[in-house]
Ligand SMILES: *[C@@H]1O[C@H](CO)[C@@H](O)[C@H](O)[C@H]1NC(C)=O
Ligand SMILES: *[C@@H]1O[C@H](CO)[C@@H](O)[C@H](O)[C@H]1NC(C)=O
Ligand SMILES: *[C@@H]1O[C@H](CO)[C@@H](O)[C@H](O)[C@H]1NC(C)=O
C-alpha cells in the first residue's frame with residue numbers, strides 16, 4: 001500500500017508532464033495477475049505502446065529481457081514473485097515511462113481470537129479478532145450482528161493482523177450473536193455465529209482512589225464509587241510483590257497487617273460480581289506511608305578493647321544499624337548508657353556506629369531511638385579477655401571473601417555462639433562482625449590487597465565471653481608492596497650503626513607485611529649483606545662494620561606475595577679510629593679547661609665566693625660527685641634527650657618540692673658526631689620552661705668580667721637532630737674534671753656555656 005505510492009507519485013508526476021506536453025501517455029501496463037498477486041505466483045506483464053519506438057521494460061529500475069507479441073505490445077513473464085516489484089516500460093527515444101506496482105500477498109485465513117467487551121453496562125461493545133497471518137495487502141474486516149438491520153461494521157485490518165469493530169447495543173438484547181468476514185483481493189474467510197451473554201462481557205469503568213489514610217499498621221482507602229460492584233485491592237511495599245484482597249464495594253476500605261514506617265502503593269479494580277462480568281482496568285496508583293512505631297528489636301552490639309597507655313581500660317563499642325523493618329521509623333539517635341552507681345547516658349547521632357567508654361568491669365546498654373520511642377536495651381559487659389591458644393586458619397575464597405576455620409578442641413570450653421570480627425589494619429572504626437554457631441565462617445566485603453586483622457570470640461549461652469582467638473593479618477589477592485620504607489640513621493659508631501625506617505602507608509602495602517630486609521653494601525668490597533627484621537619492628541642495629549668505611553643500605557618490605565621494590569638508599573661512612581681518638585683528646589682538654597675556668601671565675605669574686613662556699617657547705621657533707629665515676633654520668637650515658645636531675649635540697653627555706661635541674665641536650669648542627677650542653681637551669685618546680693642559652697653569646701657571659709655571672713638569655717628552642725653520643729657537665733666544683741664521654745672531637749668552649757645564675761641564687 002505504501003509501496004504503491006512510490007509508483008503512483010512518480011507516475012502521476014510524469015502523467016502531468018506528459019499530458020501537458022502531448023495530452024496522452026506513451027504506453028500502458030497491465031498484469032495478468034492484477035496488482036496484488038499470491039506470494040510465489042507467476043504471471044505476465046504486458047506493455048501496450050501507443051507509438052512505434054525502441055521498447056524497453058524495467059523491473060525495479062533494472063532493464064529486463066522481453067518478448068514482442070506484436071508491433072505495439074511487449075510482455076515479460078514473471079515467476080515466483082515474493083516481494084513488492086515495480087515494472088516500467090518506456091521508449092528509448094522518449095523519457096516518459098508507464099508502469100505498474102505489483103504486491104504479493106496472502107488471502108485472509110479464518111478469523112480467530114474474538115474478544116468482545118462492553119464498556120460499562122450501557123456502553124458500546126468493542127470486538128477484536130485476528131486473522132492468523134499478516135496478509136501483506138489491504139484487507140477489510142466486517143462484523144455483522146444478528147438481528148440487526150445494519151449491514152455490518154467494517155474496518156481495515158491493521159499491520160499486526162488485528163481487526164476491530166465498535167457498535168452500540170440496541171433494544172433489550174441479552175445475547176449477542178456475531179459473524180465475522182475478512183476479505184481481500186486474493187480471497188475471503190468467514191466465521192460465526194459467535195454468541196456472548198451481554199452481562200458477561202461488561203467491563204466496568206476504572207474506579208478511582210480518592211485518598212488514603214494510614215496509621216502504623218493499617219491504611220484506609222477512600223473511593224468515589226458507590227456501586228454494588230465487587231472490588232479488588234492490590235498493594236505492595238516498595239520493590240515487593242503485590243498482595244491483593246477482594247471485597248464488596250464500600251467507600252471506606254481498610255487494609256490491615258501492614259508494616260510501620262513503610263511506603264505502600266495501592267490500586268483497585270472492580271467487576272459486577274464474582275460470577276458475572278469482566279474486571280475493570282486498575283485504578284491509578286496511590287501511595288501512602290504508614291506511621292512510625294518504637295523499635296522493638298535489640299541492637300547487635302560488639303566491642304573492642306582499645307590499647308591505651310592510661311590505667312583505665314577503654315573499650316570501643318560498635319553497633320549495627322537496625323534494618324528498615326526492625327527500625328519501624330527513622331532512627332534519630334542512639335543512647336549509650338553506662339551503669340555504675342547512677343545511670344550515665346550519652347546520646348549520639350544516627351550516623352554514629354561506635355562510641356568509646358573507659359571503665360573497668362562495667363555494663364553498658366545501647367539502644368536506638370526513633371520519634372516514637374526507644375528500642376529495648378542491649379546490655380553488654382565490657383571485659384578484657386584472655387587470649388586462647390589455638391589458631392584460626394583461613395582460606396581466601398575469592399577477592400572479596402575469606403573462609404575462616406577454628407577448632408574448639410585445643411581450647412577449654414565450647415561456645416554456643418562465636419563472634420567473628422575483622423577490620424582493616426589500623427582502622428578499627430571500620431570494624432565488622434558476624435555471629436555464627438559453627439566453627440567456621442566466611443567473611444565478606446573485603447577489599448583486595450588490604451590487610452585485615454580481627455578475632456574469633458566464643459560466647460556462652462548467657463552471652464558472656466569465654467575466650468578469643470586473634471586473627472592476625474589476612475588479606476586477599478596479595479601482591480608485593482608497592483613502596484619501600486625510607487631508612488634513616490639512628491646512631492652510628494665506628495663499628496656499628498642503628499638504622500630505623502618509616503612505615504609504608506597502608507594503601508601501598510598491597511597485603512599484610514611479614515618482614516623487612518635491610519641490605520648493606522660495602523662500597524669498597526661491593527658485597528651485599530642482608531638482615532631480616534620481623535614486622536612490625538622498624539629498626540635494626542648493624543654491627544661488625546669496619547671503621548672508616550663507606551657503605552650504603554636500603555630496606556625492602558615483604559608480604560606473602562614477595563619482596564617489594566628496592567627503595568631509597570642511605571649512604572654513610574663509619575668514623576675512623578684516629579678520628580675517634582682525636583675527638584677524645586679534644587673533649588678531655590676542653591673539659592679540663594672548662595673546669596678551671598669555672599673555678600677561676602668563682603674565686604675571682606668574694607661575694608660569689610661566699611655564696612658559693614655556703615652552697616658548697618651544704619653539698620660537701622654529701623658525696624662530691626666525681627664526674628668520671630658518678631652515677632649521674634653513667635645514667636646520663638644511657639638516656640638521651642631531656643633529663644631531670646634532682647638537686648639536693650640545700651636549704652629548708654627553699655621550695656618544698658625537690659627541685660630539679662633540667663638539662664636538655666641539643667645537637668651541634670654543624671657536626672652530628674658531638675653533643676654538647678645547651679642549657680642548665682634550676683627549675684623551681686612550677687615552671688616548665690627550660691632555660692637555654694644561645695651558644696653565640698657564650699664567651700661574654702661565661703667568663704665573668706663584671707663581677708657577676710649573668711644569667712644567660714632565656715629562650716626556648718626546639719631543636720632536634722641526630723644524637724650520637726652526649727656528654728653531661730653539671731656545674732661542678734671539681735677542678736679535675738675528666739672527659740666523661742668520648743665526644744666526636746668537636747667540643748670547644750665557644751659552644752659551651754653554663755648558666756649559673758639560678759644556681760648561685762640558691763641560698
Ligand atoms: C521462490 O523464491 C523464494 C525466494 O525468493 C525461494 O525460496 C523459493 O524456493 C522459490 N520457489 C520456487 C518455486 O522457485
Ligand atoms: C457508540 O457507538 C456509536 C456508533 O458507533 C457512537 O455514535 C457512540 O458515540 C458510541 N457511544 C459511546 C458511549 O461510545
Ligand atoms: C465477505 O465480504 C466480501 C467482500 O465484502 C464479500 O464478497 C463476501 O460475500 C462476504 N462473505 C460473507 C459470507 O458474507
Ligand SMILES: *[C@@H]1O[C@H](CO)[C@@H](O)[C@H](O)[C@H]1NC(C)=O
Pocket residue numbers: 199272273274275276
Ligand atoms: C451477579 O449479577 C447478576 C446480574 O446483575 C445477577 O443476576 C446475579 O444474581 C449476581 N450473582 C451473584 C452471585 O450475586
Ligand SMILES: *[C@@H]1O[C@H](CO)[C@@H](O)[C@H](O)[C@H]1NC(C)=O
Pocket residue numbers: 335336337343345347365367374377
Ligand atoms: C537512655 O537509656 C537509658 C537506659 O535505658 C535510660 O535510662 C535513659 O533515660 C535514656 N536516655 C534518653 C535521653 O533517652
Ligand SMILES: *[C@@H]1O[C@H](CO)[C@@H](O)[C@H](O)[C@H]1NC(C)=O
Pocket residue numbers: 397398399448477
Ligand atoms: C581477583 O581479581 C583479579 C582482577 O579483577 C583477577 O584477575 C583474579 O583472578 C581474582 N582472583 C580471585 C581469586 O578471584
